[in-house]
Amino acid sequence: MKILVLGGDGYLGWPTALHLSALGHHVTVVDNLVRREYDAEMGVDSLVPIAPLEERVARWDDVSRRRIDVRIGNLTDAAFTYAVVAECAPDAIVHFGEQRSAPYSMIDREHAVYTQVNNVVGTLNLMYAIAEINPDIHLVKLGTMGEYGYPDIDIEEGFIEITHKGRTDVLPYPKQPGSFYHLSKVHDSANIMFACRVWGLRSTDLNQGIVYGQSTPESDLDPVLATRFDYDGVFGTVLNRFCVQAVMGHPLTVYGAGGQTRGMLNIRDTLACVTLALETPAAPGEFRVFNQFTESFSVREMAQMVKRVSSKPVQIAEGLHNPRVEHEEHYFHAANTKLLDLGLEPHLLTDEVIAGMLELVERHKDRVDVDAIAPTVQWRASASTLKTANASSDASFLVV
Amino acid sequence: MKILVLGGDGYLGWPTALHLSALGHHVTVVDNLVRREYDAEMGVDSLVPIAPLEERVARWDDVSRRRIDVRIGNLTDAAFTYAVVAECAPDAIVHFGEQRSAPYSMIDREHAVYTQVNNVVGTLNLMYAIAEINPDIHLVKLGTMGEYGYPDIDIEEGFIEITHKGRTDVLPYPKQPGSFYHLSKVHDSANIMFACRVWGLRSTDLNQGIVYGQSTPESDLDPVLATRFDYDGVFGTVLNRFCVQAVMGHPLTVYGAGGQTRGMLNIRDTLACVTLALETPAAPGEFRVFNQFTESFSVREMAQMVKRVSSKPVQIAEGLHNPRVEHEEHYFHAANTKLLDLGLEPHLLTDEVIAGMLELVERHKDRVDVDAIAPTVQWRASASTLKTANASSDASFLVV
Numbered sequence: 001m002k003i004l005v006l007g008g009d010g011y012l013g014w015p016t017a018l019h020l021s022a023l024g025h026h027v028t029v030v031d032n033l034v035r036r037e038y039d040a041e042m043g044v045d046s047l048v049p050i051a052p053l054e055e056r057v058a059r060w061d062d063v064s065r066r067r068i069d070v071r072i073g074n075l076t077d078a079a080f081t082y083a084v085v086a087e088c089a090p091d092a093i094v095h096f097g098e099q100r101s102a103p104y105s106m107i108d109r110e111h112a113v114y115t116q117v118n119n120v121v122g123t124l125n126l127m128y129a130i131a132e133i134n135p136d137i138h139l140v141k142l143g144t145m146g147e148y149g150y151p152d153i154d155i156e157e158g159f160i161e162i163t164h165k166g167r168t169d170v171l172p173y174p175k176q177p178g179s180f181y182h183l184s185k186v187h188d189s190a191n192i193m194f195a196c197r198v199w200g201l202r203s204t205d206l207n208q209g210i211v212y213g214q215s216t217p218e219s220d221l222d223p224v225l226a227t228r229f230d231y232d233g234v235f236g237t238v239l240n241r242f243c244v245q246a247v248m249g250h251p252l253t254v255y256g257a258g259g260q261t262r263g264m265l266n267i268r269d270t271l272a273c274v275t276l277a278l279e280t281p282a283a284p285g286e287f288r289v290f291n292q293f294t295e296s297f298s299v300r301e302m303a304q305m306v307k308r309v310s311s312k313p314v315q316i317a318e319g320l321h322n323p324r325v326e327h328e329e330h331y332f333h334a335a336n337t338k339l340l341d342l343g344l345e346p347h348l349l350t351d352e353v354i355a356g357m358l359e360l361v362e363r364h365k366d367r368v369d370v371d372a373i374a375p376t377v378q379w380r381a382s383a384s385t386l387k388t389a390n391a392s393s394d395a396s397f398l399v400v
Numbered sequence: 401m402k403i404l405v406l407g408g409d410g411y412l413g414w415p416t417a418l419h420l421s422a423l424g425h426h427v428t429v430v431d432n433l434v435r436r437e438y439d440a441e442m443g444v445d446s447l448v449p450i451a452p453l454e455e456r457v458a459r460w461d462d463v464s465r466r467r468i469d470v471r472i473g474n475l476t477d478a479a480f481t482y483a484v485v486a487e488c489a490p491d492a493i494v495h496f497g498e499q500r501s502a503p504y505s506m507i508d509r510e511h512a513v514y515t516q517v518n519n520v521v522g523t524l525n526l527m528y529a530i531a532e533i534n535p536d537i538h539l540v541k542l543g544t545m546g547e548y549g550y551p552d553i554d555i556e557e558g559f560i561e562i563t564h565k566g567r568t569d570v571l572p573y574p575k576q577p578g579s580f581y582h583l584s585k586v587h588d589s590a591n592i593m594f595a596c597r598v599w600g601l602r603s604t605d606l607n608q609g610i611v612y613g614q615s616t617p618e619s620d621l622d623p624v625l626a627t628r629f630d631y632d633g634v635f636g637t638v639l640n641r642f643c644v645q646a647v648m649g650h651p652l653t654v655y656g657a658g659g660q661t662r663g664m665l666n667i668r669d670t671l672a673c674v675t676l677a678l679e680t681p682a683a684p685g686e687f688r689v690f691n692q693f694t695e696s697f698s699v700r701e702m703a704q705m706v707k708r709v710s711s712k713p714v715q716i717a718e719g720l721h722n723p724r725v726e727h728e729e730h731y732f733h734a735a736n737t738k739l740l741d742l743g744l745e746p747h748l749l750t751d752e753v754i755a756g757m758l759e760l761v762e763r764h765k766d767r768v769d770v771d772a773i774a775p776t777v778q779w780r781a782s783a784s785t786l787k788t789a790n791a792s793s794d795a796s797f798l799v800v
Binding site: 078108109112113116117120121124125128131132151152153154160162163164165167168169171172173174175176177178179180183186187190191194197198199325331379380382383 | 478508509512513516517520521524525528531532551552553554560562563564565567568569571572573574575576577578579580583586587590591594597598599725731779780782783
């Protein structure tokens with residue numbers, strides 16, 4: 001299959017590109033390299049060093065004797081997007097090419113507008129390019145479980161049957177996204193669902209949980225092939241942060257009661273799910289939604305797991321001020337059977353997996369910037385002070 | 401009250417500005433005059449001549465001895481939006497300032513992207529300006545009944561109680577918008593609902609039906625104060641088109657079976673509803689949704705009403721190719737009690753109202769361009785030929 005991986009220089013895009021290439025697909029990575037610019041803007045960096053894209057691709061060629069093509073450009077530039085789709089003539093497009101940090105989108109007006117325009121316009125251009133060049137292309141789009149928010153009923157996969165005043169219909173599941181980033185994904189999903197209806201496009205929307213881990217069969221082959229491990233307050237995710245704090249001898253920072261429950265998955269399952277979606281494409285005109293996570297944990301449970309597995313003594317600091325506006329104890333029961341039905345065999349969050357993450361941090365601990373962990377973006381303020389503006393002592397995140 | 405009317409040069413914005421001014425409010429019209437540019441782009445014009453904005457405002461001063469202030473600029477320009485909100489210090493903002501034509505948004509990629517960026521970014525800038533300058537400002541935002549689409553269950557006002565697998569929650573009503581324009585309104589509503597939640601903004605979302613009529617107490621005072629009457633295939637609405645066709649001796653063009661049912665309201669009720677929303681503002685943090693229509697009719701019923709009222713013989717041409725992707729017979733039962741509860745006394749679509757519209761067309765029949773009525777934008781195509789490109793004979797809309 002000829003596959004475009006949009007955002008193929010990012011945390012998940014890169015190992016997905018490697019994985020699809022290893023499976024024998026003809027992969028083209030499309031990226032504008034902006035993920036590297038966000039690091040510069042925020043004054044943070046991946047725990048694991050990230051090689052330049054050309055070096056990554058050359059090393060993959062050396063290691064695997066397989067070629068990954070690269071196109072550098074911006075999806076919001078319609079001429080670029082049309083040219084890539086026309087010239088590469090893909091059978092499928094995996095779309096990771098969006099700004100994907102909730103805190104980044106909440107920094108201030110500029111970042112909110114940037115996130116929504118970048119994500120929505122890039123995806124609109126892509127939809128039109130597919131419709132006008134080859135409507136048969138299967139669009140596999142990355143969304144997030146956060147699109148649903150935290151309703152007090154079970155979360156279904158994209159749609160829900162509602163009986164109301166004696167009548168019944170199956171309707172799009174109501175969404176309650178929790179940041180301008182999450183909202184951009186909801187906007188995208190609505191736009192794509194419409195394009196499937198009016199133009200007969202085929203698309204799979206993967207509502208992904210929080211991904212942890214950094215090890216995949218292909219990226220482990222050589223340090224130059226490694227993907228990112230983000231632990232900072234803007235692009236990092238909770239389990240990564242806890243592992244870094246544990247290794248650095250810091251209390252694990254649990255916001256509020258820590259009862260926030262999230263769907264999670266191992267990075268290897270991201271690759272497996274994308275592959276399963278590609279191998280069994282949506283039908284023409286079909287907009288299907290898969291919830292892509294394998295387990296769910298509360299923040300408190302994750303802290304306790306890291307504490308249990310860590311060989312060093314670990315303190316858990318609960319009750320810290322929560323920068324987000326969210327319920328800290330809530331119902332969470334979400335369906336995730338569609339990918340299992342396609343054959344997904346989950347990699348679960350075992351003690352060994354956490355031990356592997358702790359070991360990774362230990363190996364790179366000289367690169368850790370503990371100040372980068374504190375949350376600097378406040379949901380309740382329309383403009384937040386960036387971490388870079390006045391990063392100070394470790395104590396800062398204990399008194400936020 | 402100090403009130404900004406965004407889009408105050410448009411079809412509904414202008415008579416709303418007049419009405420609020422007549423009630424004694426201090427009104428500032430904010431507009432970028434782009435509605436006039438769309439006419440030039442499409443090669444169409446309002447049936448009723450529209451005076452320049454400065455002339456309208458001067459005449460209103462003459463007639464009423466009341467001043468309406470004007471600020472010309474674009475809401476997507478954040479500096480402009482912040483300056484207007486800061487300098488005018490409004491108590492409330494009525495937001496009509498968006499691209500509001502579904503066919504216009506469906507012309508091609510450029511128009512779809514323009515519509516979503518213009519509407520979403522303008523509204524984001526406005527939300528941030530309110531949050532940072534005065535979160536107490538009441539934002540009255542115009543949405544559309546078309547946001548809901550046509551589900552097979554009753555449509556509620558913004559939210560619905562869902563019981564699912566033994567649990568119950570009140571969630572945002574699922575939306576199935578039918579064009580990139582309608583999608584932009586759904587995106588806006590989701591963004592504003594979020595801003596109310598995290599920043600405590602107060603907002604009323606008016607999901608308006610199709611507005612008919614052109615006569616209001618204030619705009620009738622002088623021809624220079626008149627508002628638009630659009631009947632063309634891009635900006636015109638169905639009842640206006642039927643009235644123009646009846647007067648010009650053309651068959652009324654009903655798409656498909658004509659069973660498409662729409663919530664409708666008289667332009668005078670738009671003014672009344674906006675006024676009621678302003679007089680009883682949303683509470684801080686509240687995002688409330690009112691369905692703003694008074695009656696519902698199928699397209700077929702509207703054609704029959706025009707035929708019955710017209711003094712000339714009228715033919716109805718059913719079964720024409722529908723340019724939109726929609727069910728032509730569908731369930732439609734939508735709640736609209738919240739504005740009635742606030743005291744709305746509807747102006748219904750009586751024979752006299754239709755007779756008045758026919759008379760208006762008769763008076764301006766020398767300005768009618770019958771070629772402009774044909775639908776030129778096709779939902780199933782990602783790019784449509786504009787009316788201006790090759791407008792030909794009357795026959796064109798009988799064979800589309």
